[in-house]
Amino acid sequence: xxxxxxxxxxxxxxxxxxxxxxxxxxxxxxxxxxxxxxxxxxxxxxxxxxxxxxxxxxxxxxxxxxxxxxxxxxxxxxxxxxxxxxxxxxxxxxxxxxxxxxxxxxxxxxxxxxxxxxxxxxxxxxxxxxxxxxxxxxxxxxxxxxxxxxxxxxxxxxxxxxxxxxxxxxxxxxxxxxxxxxxxxxxxxxxxxxxxxxxxxxxxxxxxxxxxxxxxxxxxxxxxxxxxxxxxxxxxxxxxxxxxxxxxxxxxxxxxxxxxxxxxxxxxxxxxxxxxxxxxxxxxxxxxxxxxxxxxxxxxxxxxxxxxxxxxxxxxxxxxxxxxxxxxxxxxxxxxxxxxxxxxxxxxxxxxxxxxxxxxxxxxxxxxxxxxx
Numbered sequence: 001x002x003x004x005x006x007x008x009x010x011x012x013x014x015x016x017x018x019x020x021x022x023x024x025x026x027x028x029x030x031x032x033x034x035x036x037x038x039x040x041x042x043x044x045x046x047x048x049x050x051x052x053x054x055x056x057x058x059x060x061x062x063x064x065x066x067x068x069x070x071x072x073x074x075x076x077x078x079x080x081x082x083x084x085x086x087x088x089x090x091x092x093x094x095x096x097x098x099x100x101x102x103x104x105x106x107x108x109x110x111x112x113x114x115x116x117x118x119x120x121x122x123x124x125x126x127x128x129x130x131x132x133x134x135x136x137x138x139x140x141x142x143x144x145x146x147x148x149x150x151x152x153x154x155x156x157x158x159x160x161x162x163x164x165x166x167x168x169x170x171x172x173x174x175x176x177x178x179x180x181x182x183x184x185x186x187x188x189x190x191x192x193x194x195x196x197x198x199x200x201x202x203x204x205x206x207x208x209x210x211x212x213x214x215x216x217x218x219x220x221x222x223x224x225x226x227x228x229x230x231x232x233x234x235x236x237x238x239x240x241x242x243x244x245x246x247x248x249x250x251x252x253x254x255x256x257x258x259x260x261x262x263x264x265x266x267x268x269x270x271x272x273x274x275x276x277x278x279x280x281x282x283x284x285x286x287x288x289x290x291x292x293x294x295x296x297x298x299x300x301x302x303x304x305x306x307x308x309x310x311x312x313x314x315x316x317x318x319x320x321x322x323x324x325x326x327x328x329x330x331x332x333x334x335x336x337x338x339x340x341x342x343x344x345x346x347x348x349x350x351x352x353x354x355x356x357x358x359x360x361x362x363x364x365x366x367x368x369x370x371x372x373x
Contacts, residue, residue: 073193
């Protein structure tokens with residue numbers, strides 16, 4: 001019995017020892033959990049530049065199709081593809097024999113009409129004398145004047161025909177409407193062309209337009225961000241070309257469309273860039289970056305924020321290193337951080353990361369967060 005009791009006592013002692021050991025281990029783990037070392041960020045007002053990228057379509061400030069305005073054989077081409085031309089420079093010539101003949105006929109018809117009108121004028125003067133002498137009735141004079149009016153109308157018609165023939169003849173010489181760069185020339189001398197046939201395209205690339213679209217929500221964010229520092233806000237933008245290089249000249253936003261496209265939910269912007277080196281060409285694409293300066297704003301890293309029922313929260317770290325949930329209202333979000341509108345103040349300490357591993361009221365051991373905002 002004693003042995004049994006002793007053995008039982010020994011067993012009980014063992015159980016109690018194990019139980020005590022387990023409790024001690026659990027308490028240590030809980031203490032360790034309550035004093036986790038976590039990164040903490042102290043908020044402060046700072047000036048920053050917000051930068052957002054958009055895909056832009058590059059277009060020349062002027063880009064027109066050069067088309068034939070008359071039919072005929074393409075007699076000569078005076079320019080080459082990819083060459084710069086000046087306003088008024090001769091580009092193409094269409095065979096003009098037919099149009100010269102038409103102009104000659106128009107001039108002859110005009111001369112005939114003018115001769116007929118002079119004869120009718122003499123007739124009117126003769127009838128006028130006879131009427132004055134009461135030889136013929138006044139109605140004869142009215143008839144003569146009517147014939148003169150008809151002859152004068154025929155002169156105007158003949159003059160219009162001459163003008164039309166001169167215009168058609170001038171259309172056989174195709175000239176550049178402005179300074180620009182010649183595009184591809186699909187036809188060769190001797191080609192039979194019709195009215196409206198495309199001869200080439202001409203681009204004025206002294207300056208270029210960059211068209212890009214803002215999603216509606218980003219457009220609203222952009223407008224709000226500009227309100228942060230309206231006196232320092234700028235419409236200056238920059239381009240990064242297809243090879244990843246920076247375009248050396250900055251552009252400026254000129255216009256914004258008046259309506260949001262319903263099918264895409266976006267609104268189009270247009271920026272203008274100088275192009276003195278003619279590096280940009282019509283039809284190119286690039287990335288356009290908009291930079292907006294924001295002064296004395298609070299920035300909260302996205303990894304510090306968690307959402308509950310459409311509200312944004314962070315964990316504030318108190319003076320006693322105890323965590324407390326704090327909601328805030330973001331003004332906007334750019335890239336990996338939020339700009340605070342209200343709910344947080346400078347000098348507030350927030351948990352930088354690890355919000356999913358902590359809870360309200362937990363005490364932590366803070367360490368400075370290595371953050372480059």
